[in-house]
Amino acid sequence: MTGVYCLLPEGRAGLLVPWRGWAEDVDTYLAGGGYAPLIPPDRLLDLITASGLRGRGGAGFPTAVKLRAVRAAPGPRVVVANGEEGEPGSVKDRWLLRHRPHLVLDGLRLAAAVAGAERGIVYLSDAPAERAVRRALAESAPELRIDVVSTEHTYVAGEETAVVRRIDGGPALPTAKPPRPFESGVGGAPTAVANVETLARIAAMYARPHEVAAVAGTHLVSLSGPGSEGALVEVPAGTHLKVLADLCGHGRAEAVLLGGLFGGLYGAGWTDLPLDHDGLNAAGGALGCGALHFLGPGDCPVAVAVEAAAYLAAQSARQCGVCLSGTGAMAKALAAVAGGEATEDTVQKLHRWSQQLPGRGACGLLDAAARVGAGLLAHFRDRVDEHRGSACPACSRAITEDGRRFVLPVP
Numbered sequence: 499m500t501g502v503y504c505l506l507p508e509g510r511a512g513l514l515v516p517w518r519g520w521a522e523d524v525d526t527y528l529a530g531g532g533y534a535p536l537i538p539p540d541r542l543l544d545l546i547t548a549s550g551l552r553g554r555g556g557a558g559f560p561t562a563v564k565l566r567a568v569r570a571a572p573g574p575r576v577v578v579a580n581g582e583e584g585e586p587g588s589v590k591d592r593w594l595l596r597h598r599p600h601l602v603l604d605g606l607r608l609a610a611a612v613a614g615a616e617r618g619i620v621y622l623s624d625a626p627a628e629r630a631v632r633r634a635l636a637e638s639a640p641e642l643r644i645d646v647v648s649t650e651h652t653y654v655a656g657e658e659t660a661v662v663r664r665i666d667g668g669p670a671l672p673t674a675k676p677p678r679p680f681e682s683g684v685g686g687a688p689t690a691v692a693n694v695e696t697l698a699r700i701a702a703m704y705a706r707p708h709e710v711a712a713v714a715g716t717h718l719v720s721l722s723g724p725g726s727e728g729a730l731v732e733v734p735a736g737t738h739l740k741v742l743a744d745l746c747g748h749g750r751a752e753a754v755l756l757g758g759l760f761g762g763l764y765g766a767g768w769t770d771l772p773l774d775h776d777g778l779n780a781a782g783g784a785l786g787c788g789a790l791h792f793l794g795p796g797d798c799p800v801a802v803a804v805e806a807a808a809y810l811a812a813q814s815a816r817q818c819g820v821c822l823s824g825t826g827a828m829a830k831a832l833a834a835v836a837g838g839e840a841t842e843d844t845v846q847k848l849h850r851w852s853q854q855l856p857g858r859g860a861c862g863l864l865d866a867a868a869r870v871g872a873g874l875l876a877h878f879r880d881r882v883d884e885h886r887g888s889a890c891p892a893c894s895r896a897i898t899e900d901g902r903r904f905v906l907p908v909p
């Protein structure tokens with residue numbers, strides 16, 4: 499496995515063991531080439547464009563396109579470092595903020611320069627991450643006005659319109675689009691909301707200008723599964739998921755939950771899937787923020803789908819009618835499958851909703867619920883049918899609504 503390991507400490511690239519308590523100080527960061535003098539913004543934008551960097555928050559939108567759009571809009575402008583990772587099972591953004599805050603702040607400085615922004619904001623919910631960022635700002639703040647805004651940790655609080663709404667003093671709930679934040683964001687100003695890993699990669703490629711494509715083509719991936727503490731790894735795009743499962747001791751997994759919950763369930767054939775947006779999209783999944791949860795031989799995929807859907811239904815902001823009724827209905831139908839009460843009509847409805855509901859909510863929560871249902875029916879139809887008429891012991895044992903199964907500690 500080859501790649502450019504630039505966000506995790508050298509020598510720890512394959513599998514990150516817990517590094518609790520450690521944080522990179524400014525002297526160490528400067529010694530590694532950080533906070534280098536700025537080059538003209540056009541050249542910096544060319545660098546990002548040439549790298550092909552795509553956002554790491556979930557949608558995979560080209561970073562250069564987003565920054566160019568903000569730059570083209572009339573000022574004043576804002577750049578937000580979005581560290582609110584709402585997907586269960588993802589720890590990469592909190593790891594970066596807690597342990598490499600200067601890398602993120604440097605990326606924020608560079609992105610602001612490209613976008614022509616006068617103001618940067620770090621948006622997060624994790625208290626240790628907030629302490630690390632404030633410590634870093636007190637040590638050496640970049641030449642940019644930077645505010646720190648904290649929020650409650652929820653599934654939708656990191657969605658870009660929810661970010662803007664919260665920073666403007668409202669609840670951290672998504673709003674209808676358009677306008678998107680690059681058109682009208684914080685205080686009405688054109689705003690680039692950039693994921694923390696995206697910004698860290700901009701800073702890393704600025705320090706390694708001859709390796710920009712490799713830096714941009716490398717991913718932080720959060721791995722979890724039953725009975726393990728989880729792991730954070732940094733691997734090149736295209737790495738097969740089997741390699742990642744082996745890294746964290748889940749090589750015999752029967753299935754994988756992709757993207758946090760956003761990419762849905764995947765069964766037979768998952769080992770050959772490549773870790774990249776296009777490959778996973780073509781297979782009917784999604785990379786999302788790059789969190790993978792492996793299902794062990796004793797895990798029931800129906801139970802996992804029920805827990806995921808119940809969690810999403812509980813996290814729904816209940817402001818889009820279609821999400822309010824659709825996510826809840828899918829969770830209820832899946833619970834009926836688990837309880838042995840589903841009829842063929844229930845399964846048909848589940849199928850129809852999983853095909854028709856994606857894209858109809860103001861944020862990705864509804865899509866995530868639909869993908870979980872679609873994945874279950876596409877890959878585990880036999881297991882669904884086995885549940886007909888009798889409750890499954892594995893399902894009744896471990897289902898909770900808080901997504902506990904998918905959560906792992908931040909290393």
Ligand code: SF4
Binds near residue numbers: 814816858864
């Ligand atoms: S899709 Fe659901 S979670 Fe997202 S904004 Fe609408 S109601 Fe809220």
